[in-house]
Amino acid sequence: MRNDGSVGVSGFGERDGGADAAGAPWLSVEATVIERGFAVSMRLAPGEVVAVLGPNGAGKSTLLSVIAGLVHPDSGRVRAGDRVLLDTATGTDVPVARRKVGLLAQDSLLFGSLSAAENVEFGPRSQGMGRQESAETARRWLAEVGAADLAARKPRKLSGGQAQRVAIARALAAGPEVLLLDEPMGSLDVAVAAQVRSMLRRVLHDRAAATGGRSAAIIVTHDLVDALTLADRIVVLDNGSVVDDGPVERVLRSPRSPFAADLAGTNMVSGHAVDAVDAASESAGTGAAGHGGGWIRRRRPERVRTGRVRPDGAAAARQGSRTPAVEGDAPSTPAAIRTVSEAQVEGGTLHRLAAGEPAVAVFSPRAVAVYRTAPHGSPRNVFPVRVTAVEARGDAIRVRASDGAGIPLMAEMTTTAARELGIAAGDEAVFVVKASEVRVYPG
Numbered sequence: 001m002r003n004d005g006s007v008g009v010s011g012f013g014e015r016d017g018g019a020d021a022a023g024a025p026w027l028s029v030e031a032t033v034i035e036r037g038f039a040v041s042m043r044l045a046p047g048e049v050v051a052v053l054g055p056n057g058a059g060k061s062t063l064l065s066v067i068a069g070l071v072h073p074d075s076g077r078v079r080a081g082d083r084v085l086l087d088t089a090t091g092t093d094v095p096v097a098r099r100k101v102g103l104l105a106q107d108s109l110l111f112g113s114l115s116a117a118e119n120v121e122f123g124p125r126s127q128g129m130g131r132q133e134s135a136e137t138a139r140r141w142l143a144e145v146g147a148a149d150l151a152a153r154k155p156r157k158l159s160g161g162q163a164q165r166v167a168i169a170r171a172l173a174a175g176p177e178v179l180l181l182d183e184p185m186g187s188l189d190v191a192v193a194a195q196v197r198s199m200l201r202r203v204l205h206d207r208a209a210a211t212g213g214r215s216a217a218i219i220v221t222h223d224l225v226d227a228l229t230l231a232d233r234i235v236v237l238d239n240g241s242v243v244d245d246g247p248v249e250r251v252l253r254s255p256r257s258p259f260a261a262d263l264a265g266t267n268m269v270s271g272h273a274v275d276a277v278d279a280a281s282e283s284a285g286t287g288a289a290g291h292g293g294g295w296i297r298r299r300r301p302e303r304v305r306t307g308r309v310r311p312d313g314a315a316a317a318r319q320g321s322r323t324p325a326v327e328g329d330a331p332s333t334p335a336a337i338r339t340v341s342e343a344q345v346e347g348g349t350l351h352r353l354a355a356g357e358p359a360v361a362v363f364s365p366r367a368v369a370v371y372r373t374a375p376h377g378s379p380r381n382v383f384p385v386r387v388t389a390v391e392a393r394g395d396a397i398r399v400r401a402s403d404g405a406g407i408p409l410m411a412e413m414t415t416t417a418a419r420e421l422g423i424a425a426g427d428e429a430v431f432v433v434k435a436s437e438v439r440v441y442p443g
């Protein structure tokens with residue numbers, strides 16, 4: 001236990017988010033760790049899932065360690081529901097094992113000598129639960145994460161994805177009120193990461209419902225896709241401080257920090273999923289499937305000829321760079337969303353999307369070709385836009401624009417191409433992106 005309340009917690013700006021309808025946060029954290037230059041204040045609403053992003057050394061792991069009780073701040077307070085877990089002013093410092101905090105650390109290892117089931121039983125057992133009940137709890141959580149058939153296996157017989165499922169079951173089986181996941185998909189290859197992400201999405205959703213909001217979760221990630229699919233809110237840390245905090249969409253649309261701006265260097269269009277079958281048949285009709293029929297197994301994005309204005313007046317995208325969503329070349333299925341302006345945006349997805357479900361389409365500015373007028377017979381997503389800004393961005397030009405419904409879009413091209421196209425703020429233009437460059441996620 002530590003009591004050095006002489007160091008005041010101060011200088012924490014008020015941020016949006018983190019409170020329920022009545023305005024009460026469920027988890028609140030205020031902590032200063034002087035040695036690490038860390039001074040963070042953050043609140044989570046009941047049942048809320050927050051993605052914490054930030055550059056290396058920003059303090060993300062420190063934040064989780066403070067909540068879990070592994071790092072003792074010089075000053076601060078951590079409260080979960082009506083339980084004070086830490087208060088340096090009063091000397092309260094609840095031991096790790098009694099915090100009801102489940103931490104899945106980056107280096108979480110399963111006990112090698114125990115089976116998967118015994119690993120998962122470990123938490124309930126160490127909380128005093130009987131053998132049979134612990135075994136039942138382990139069975140339930142292994143089933144929940146899709147690893148029921150792995151119960152008897154030793155960790156060395158598990159693949160990376162299987163081991164991560166078991167580790168997640170182990171973190172959940174102890175019944176944590178606060179779940180902390182440090183890069184949960186970090187070590188998994190893209191296809192396995194997508195499966196584990198889908199599983200986590202379901203588990204987090206069910207958990208919030210099952211606990212009646214008496215829970216919260218923080219996911220540290222470098223991956224925008226995790227924030228998009230798993231979190232209600234993004235908190236960006238940099239240099240030990242919160243530099244941005246808000247709903248996922250707000251942070252990406254109007255970032256308030258260089259890191260978030262960089263993070264947001266992507267186009268994100270919100271809407272509602274169109275039935276996948278309709279999307280597929282409409283795609284076939286409109287020719288979206290004409291991208292080499294590349295729906296089932298996503299092709300490598302084609303390299304677009306760099307920096308040339310085509311005869312039809314289009315400036316090629318800067319290069320055929322990929323959508324920053326990092327699911328790589330994993331197989332995807334056709335998906336489409338309909339935006340508020342009734343535009344249909346077609347792409348591919350690794351997720352199951354029910355028709356009408358909120359969804360977002362994500363694509364890189366570099367995948368966008370800019371035209372003066374709409375190309376004929378294009379099998380692509382076409383956005384008539386008005387250019388709002390043309391900005392230099394290193395050796396490239398970023399064209400910012402807004403479609404009829406005010407959806408902000410960006411294209412990136414070479415300076416030569418931009419000069420030849422002669423585009424300027426206020427101009428009408430047409431942004432075109434191939435469906436094969438668009439990733440669709442649950443929103």
Ligand SMILES: Nc1ncnc2c1ncn2[C@@H]1O[C@H](COP(=O)(O)OP(=O)(O)OP(=O)(O)O)[C@@H](O)[C@H]1O
Pocket residue numbers: 035036054055056057058059060061062063
């Ligand atoms: N055990 C430690 N002792 C002292 N300083 C530490 C320790 N661990 C981390 N730090 C420092 O604290 C700061 C925050 O580190 P932290 O690991 O929390 O960042 P992070 O955002 O999790 O980074 P990454 O994305 O690389 O994991 C850094 O300046 C780091 O050097």
